[in-house]
Amino acid sequence: MxxxxxxxxxxxxxxxxxxxxxxxxxxxxxxxxxxxxxxxxxxxxxxxxxxxxxxxxxxxxxLAQKPGDHVLTPMADGATRKATETTIARFAAEAVDDHESLMLGTGEIVHKIVPFLSDRSNLAVLMHDIGMIQTAQRFLHCELLLTGGQLEQGASAMTGPDAEASVTRRTVDLCFLEASGLDRDGNLLCADPAVARVLDAARRASTRTIVVAYQPQLNERDGEVIANVSEIDALLIDDGIDPPTMELMPRKGLQLHRKESGILEFRKSAS
Incomplete structure (x- = not known):
């Protein structure tokens, strides 16, 4: 048996x-x-x-897999993806308490966290994505700060040494990062190297880090590392990840807590 x-x-x-x-x-x-x-x-x-x-x-x-297929997930239409991302954002926002200082990275899911923070009081929010400013001003009544740095043509995220230094100079209780990829060693990836350096600096400077992702591409190393799953406090993701990845998380110190609507939270084990 x-x-x-x-x-x-x-x-x-x-x-x-x-x-x-x-x-x-x-x-x-x-x-x-x-x-x-x-x-x-x-x-x-x-x-x-x-x-x-x-x-x-x-x-x-x-069912034999085609070469290059690493994410074995059902196909999702645009509406399904948006709904799932919003649910991930809602659960992520539950980790925020009143009077905390936050760093918001770039990405659709991180952007969707902002409205769920409207009932928090006395927050201090640091952003490096100018595309989130209007949403933050609409929903948040708190101190809003930009990292500064360079803004490349066509981009919305501030990058460069000034942005990286700005993050490290501030006290950050919790930062939210969004990963676009995940490799078999548990490295969380960002496609843009300049953005990745800011996110990595934010993670190092923060007391806690939560990473969000929607069906990140699973590969050996297609992108720049922003953190290893062993270095974060939680990963919130939809359930469209493959079994080997599910097994990786406990080995990296993260335990599975199933949420509603097919959302998985891998949370750092209590010491």
Whole structure:
């Protein structure tokens, strides 16, 4: 009998078993994992949605991945993505208390955090993305600061040595960063090197760091590192990440806390 400590571990084992054998029946899986056929069908439905396998006539067949496919997630339309990003932002905002100083990085999800902070009092908010200023002025009644720095043509985020130095000179209780990528070593990535340097400086200068992401591209190193998951306090992400990535988080000291609407929070373990 195969080990069955959790649904996640079982699903990982199902994928590996189907991959090795090519095709496995529901009854065989039920016996192998000592769970009901209903439980196995639920697992297979999830894994089919994640494009790991195909279900057919009571069996599961392995779905070979095309070269370069690292994120095995169901396709989401624009409306679904926006709704998911908003939910991630709402949960992220719950970490903010009154009287705190914040650093807001750049990115759609970080931008969406701002309205959820409207009921907080006595915040001090440092931004390096001028695209968020109007939203912040509309929803926040607090001290708003810009990092300063250079603004490249077509960009909205302030970068350069002045922006990096501005972050390190201030007391920051909590910074919110948005990752566009994640590699197999747990490095959180940003596509823009100049922005990445500001975000890395903010992370180093902050007491706490929360990273948000929507289906980040999983690859060896396509982007600049802003943090390793072992260096942050929490990662809020949708559930469209692959099982190996799920397994990586506990090894890096982050424990899974499932939220509603398919949102996952990987939070630093209590010491």
């Amino acid at each position: 195969l080990a069955n400590k959790s649904s996640l571990k079982r699903r990982l084992q199902i994928v590996e078993l189907v991959r090795k054998r090519g095709e496995v029946s529901v009854d065989e899986l039920s016996q192998a994992f000592d769970v009901s056929s209903v439980t196995i069908r639920t697992d297979l439905t999830y894994l089919e949605q994640q494009r790991y396998l195909i279900r057919s006539f009571g069996k599961a067949r392995y």
